[in-house]
Amino acid sequence: MCKSDYTSFFSVLAFFFHQQTAFFPEEGNCLPRLAHVDRTMNELIEELKVKLIELLNLTDVTPEHFDAQARLVGGELGIDSIDVLEMVVMVERDYGVVINSQEVGEKVFASLASLAAYIQANRPGGAG
Amino acid sequence: MNQKPVYIAAAGIVSPLGSGLAATEAALRANRSAIGPLEIFPLLQGPPLPVGQVRELDSALMPPRAHRLAREAARMAMADCPAPPDAIVLGCTTGGILTTEQLLREGESNRNAFRSHGLFSLTEDIATLCHCTGPALTVSTACASGAVAIALALNLLRAGRMRRILAGGVDSLSRLTYFGFHSLQLVDRNGCRPLDIARQGLAVAEGAAMLLLTTEQPERPLATLLGAGLSCDAYHPTAPHPEGQGARAAMQAALDDAGLPPAAINYISLHGTGTPDNDLAEARAITSLFPTPPPLSSIKGATGHSLAASGAIEAVVSCLAVSRGLIPGTVGCHQPDPALGFTPQRECSEQPVATVLSNSFGFGGNNGCLVIGRPESRPLGPVIHKDDFLAIHGSACLTGAGLLPATLKQLRRGLPVAGMLAPEQVASRLPAKLIRRIKRLARLALLLAGEAHADTRGKDQPDAVFMGTGWGALSETWDFLHRLNESAEQFPSPTDFVGSVHNSPASQVAMLFNATGANVTTSGGDYSFEQALLAAQTLLPASGQSALLLGADEGHAKFSPLLDPSIADGPLADGGGALYVNRDRRHARCLTRLAFYGRDGGDDLFERLIKALGGAVSIQEQTAAVFAGIPEAMSTEGNRQLTRFFDLIGKPLPVCRYRDFTGEFASASAVAAVIAVAFVEAGYVPGVLVGGNDITLRPDDRLLVLGMGQCLTAMEFFRL
Numbered sequence: 001m002c003k004s005d006y007t008s009f010f011s012v013l014a015f016f017f018h019q020q021t022a023f024f025p026e027e028g029n030c031l032p033r034l035a036h037v038d039r040t041m042n043e044l045i046e047e048l049k050v051k052l053i054e055l056l057n058l059t060d061v062t063p064e065h066f067d068a069q070a071r072l073v074g075g076e077l078g079i080d081s082i083d084v085l086e087m088v089v090m091v092e093r094d095y096g097v098v099i100n101s102q103e104v105g106e107k108v109f110a111s112l113a114s115l116a117a118y119i120q121a122n123r124p125g126g127a128g
Numbered sequence: 129m130n131q132k133p134v135y136i137a138a139a140g141i142v143s144p145l146g147s148g149l150a151a152t153e154a155a156l157r158a159n160r161s162a163i164g165p166l167e168i169f170p171l172l173q174g175p176p177l178p179v180g181q182v183r184e185l186d187s188a189l190m191p192p193r194a195h196r197l198a199r200e201a202a203r204m205a206m207a208d209c210p211a212p213p214d215a216i217v218l219g220c221t222t223g224g225i226l227t228t229e230q231l232l233r234e235g236e237s238n239r240n241a242f243r244s245h246g247l248f249s250l251t252e253d254i255a256t257l258c259h260c261t262g263p264a265l266t267v268s269t270a271c272a273s274g275a276v277a278i279a280l281a282l283n284l285l286r287a288g289r290m291r292r293i294l295a296g297g298v299d300s301l302s303r304l305t306y307f308g309f310h311s312l313q314l315v316d317r318n319g320c321r322p323l324d325i326a327r328q329g330l331a332v333a334e335g336a337a338m339l340l341l342t343t344e345q346p347e348r349p350l351a352t353l354l355g356a357g358l359s360c361d362a363y364h365p366t367a368p369h370p371e372g373q374g375a376r377a378a379m380q381a382a383l384d385d386a387g388l389p390p391a392a393i394n395y396i397s398l399h400g401t402g403t404p405d406n407d408l409a410e411a412r413a414i415t416s417l418f419p420t421p422p423p424l425s426s427i428k429g430a431t432g433h434s435l436a437a438s439g440a441i442e443a444v445v446s447c448l449a450v451s452r453g454l455i456p457g458t459v460g461c462h463q464p465d466p467a468l469g470f471t472p473q474r475e476c477s478e479q480p481v482a483t484v485l486s487n488s489f490g491f492g493g494n495n496g497c498l499v500i501g502r503p504e505s506r507p508l509g510p511v512i513h514k515d516d517f518l519a520i521h522g523s524a525c526l527t528g529a530g531l532l533p534a535t536l537k538q539l540r541r542g543l544p545v546a547g548m549l550a551p552e553q554v555a556s557r558l559p560a561k562l563i564r565r566i567k568r569l570a571r572l573a574l575l576l577a578g579e580a581h582a583d584t585r586g587k588d589q590p591d592a593v594f595m596g597t598g599w600g601a602l603s604e605t606w607d608f609l610h611r612l613n614e615s616a617e618q619f620p621s622p623t624d625f626v627g628s629v630h631n632s633p634a635s636q637v638a639m640l641f642n643a644t645g646a647n648v649t650t651s652g653g654d655y656s657f658e659q660a661l662l663a664a665q666t667l668l669p670a671s672g673q674s675a676l677l678l679g680a681d682e683g684h685a686k687f688s689p690l691l692d693p694s695i696a697d698g699p700l701a702d703g704g705g706a707l708y709v710n711r712d713r714r715h716a717r718c719l720t721r722l723a724f725y726g727r728d729g730g731d732d733l734f735e736r737l738i739k740a741l742g743g744a745v746s747i748q749e750q751t752a753a754v755f756a757g758i759p760e761a762m763s764t765e766g767n768r769q770l771t772r773f774f775d776l777i778g779k780p781l782p783v784c785r786y787r788d789f790t791g792e793f794a795s796a797s798a799v800a801a802v803i804a805v806a807f808v809e810a811g812y813v814p815g816v817l818v819g820g821n822d823i824t825l826r827p828d829d830r831l832l833v834l835g836m837g838q839c840l841t842a843m844e845f846f847r848l
Contacts, residue, residue, distance in 0.1 A: 057564045081366075081367060086623050
């Protein structure tokens with residue numbers, strides 16, 4: 001129903017006015033160590049699946065069928081700009097991680113796995 | 129023959145730039161921005177964002193700030209007009225919410241404290257101030273409200289029964305809109321820079337503006353209102369169509385309505401909010417419609433975005449443009465964005481302006497454009513004859529009993545249908561993806577819309593949507609404010625903000641059906657559905673378009689008993705009705721019209737009602753039954769009114785007090801309307817509902833659905 005596309009909605013992400021500057025690792029570090037995804041990471045992914053299903057009211061999705069590698073925004077789930085803003089709030093509130101620029105946002109919300117990796121790398125006292 | 133001219137006789141304006149035409153003109157000439165850090169309510173944390181606030185008001189809670197802004201603008205507009213207006217049409221999105229927010233924080237539980245929450249209270253307040261005894265209508269189509277209200281007023285005047293209408297828009301700043309736009313990342317923390325390459329969003333603002341519109345030539349009119357055009361993007365709850373399709377359609381419709389080619393426009397007053405998406409989509413719409421755009425600018429870098437007031441404020445500025453020969457600058461725009469394809473006027477300049485196009489666009493893809501000309505300009509659009517009647521081709525209702533068949537089954541046994549259909553039952557009838565982000569009211573609206581369209585058995589999808597709601601999306605509004613408070617103002621929900629606007633349900637319906645025509649939400653307390661019917665019969669074109677006409681309200685355990693004085697503690701009722709309508713009488717089930725809408729007592733009110741219904745004899749002989757809507761809070765007055773009505777026509781008619789069956793909620797009259805349609809089609813009214821024998825309808829008979837209490841309204845339903 002909502003035909004919002006990936007490009008137009010990410011323009012919204014340019015307007016974060018939080019003053020905190022998030023540490024964003026260099027390319028190559030930001031989605032790191034996919035070869036040895038550890039247990040913590042898997043737990044975080046599973047936790048995020050449950051959170052997103054509830055937060056975004058994805059009533060026809062189960063955690064088992066939530067593909068962490070699939071395109072998150074603008075994909076089959078119908079997730080668009082408003083949902084991204086809702087996720088930004090959740091990530092800050094629940095993990096203390098601020099996503100405050102378009103460039104960061106585009107990478108972070110590419111998939112649930114990339115969101116988990118970003119949280120992992122940037123959470124206070126996290127593995128980043 | 130061309131349209132009769134509609135003059136703008138006078139105007140009132142209160143904005144962050146100042147009060148009155150002179151102060152506004154001076155501020156525009158000085159290219160002054162009135163945007164500054166929020167002061168009118170304290171924040172729990174963080175630096176205040178830039179907003180546009182009206183300096184002249186104190187922080188008193190009652191009457192709410194919006195009501196006081198509206199009063200000020202109305203007094204100005206009516207200062208030289210001793211006669212009351214025949215109607216009031218105001219655009220408003222949040223009414224007395226600033227006061228409500230404070231009361232909720234204080235844990236206020238006295239219902240009387242919330243009497244000025246609703247949009248209805250504000251418009252009624254202005255109607256009382258102006259001694260208006262005609263309809264006092266509230267249009268709530270987000271940021272297009274002010275322009276849409278003026279468009280509705282224009283068409284009411286053209287219909288010929290009214291001579292003077294006070295029309296405009298108002299909104300005060302509130303936590304809902306301040307944090308709401310903030311949560312959508314649509315606020316520019318550097319102030320507002322419309323059309324600038326570095327623009328980052330809008331500045332939420334407040335204000336009020338009113339136009340006194342008249343068909344009687346005033347001695348010194350400010351301007352003429354030459355035309356208006358409405359459309360809906362039917363694209364996304366907040367984002368504009370990227371190519372500005374809806375914006376272009378509304379501009380084209382306004383030009384057609386005025387009978388003017390694009391080349392006749394000398395100045396375009398842009399919506400120009402300063403958000404990257406809006407300004408770009410608007411620019412694309414303009415460059416596609418105007419090969420060589422005329423001078424254009426946005427004043428929102430000076431005033432901020434006063435939401436429902438903005439369309440009216442910019443209509444007043446358009447009056448200044450034609451009467452003073454000035455084109456305002458785009459304050460805040462330092463380096464025009466080359467991607468827009470035109471260069472806006474940066475500073476205020478003097479040059480002759482004969483005709484202005486003023487744009488307003490809002491959430492839900494609601495678009496309203498106005499064409500304003502010099503006092504001597506004459507509209508060149510053709511007169512299109514249409515009567516009031518709408519032909520009904522499909523219907524649906526929703527009550528505690530369920531959809532129409534279940535509701536009728538109960539009613540035919542004389543049993544009540546009051547209650548709230550269980551949330552899972554509502555959800556089970558709608559696709560999960562469709563309703564993922566919307567709560568009860570928008571779900572009810574989608575269900576009603578889908579059922580009413582299905583009931584037409586194959587008619588085209590509707591082009592237009594008219595919806596009445598007494599209280600709007602209470603779940604989203606409550607949840608937004610609750611989470612805002614609970615998180616100490618840190619984590620307001622963007623989803624709830626988007627869903628909280630009164631026109632969210634109607635825009636969901638538009639997206640469901642790709643309905644790109646007019647999309648109008650009215651909010652008039654217990655008469656909201658009647659207001660939507662009046663808007664539909666006034667705005668639906670004479671041919672070629674169909675519309676969904678809806679009325680719905682949701683019961684909310686916390687909010688409803690606080691806000692609606694007719695709702696007692698205990699089980700709630702909610703629901704609504706929907707009609708698929710057009711002007712094509714072939715194969716129609718039934719004809720309907722709003723025959724009368726009056727307010728504010730007076731004996732003459734009943735005389736006017738009876739005259740509007742064709743006189744006492746016609747009412748006596750051709751009315752099979754009366755469905756009387758008497759809200760519980762007005763039961764004494766309503767019963768007195770009903771007795772008086774029967775006294776005046778000479779005999780009592782069979783009457784069904786339908787709220788006894790539907791329960792108390794603002795849109796109960798929409799259910800009554802759908803039930804009336806069903807009985808007209810069936811050819812009889814069950815005796816159990818009117819305390820007598822079954823009543824058989826004869827060929828010329830009608831059913832009346834009367835609204836009583838604070839206002840007096842009459843909807844007619846005819847057999848064909």
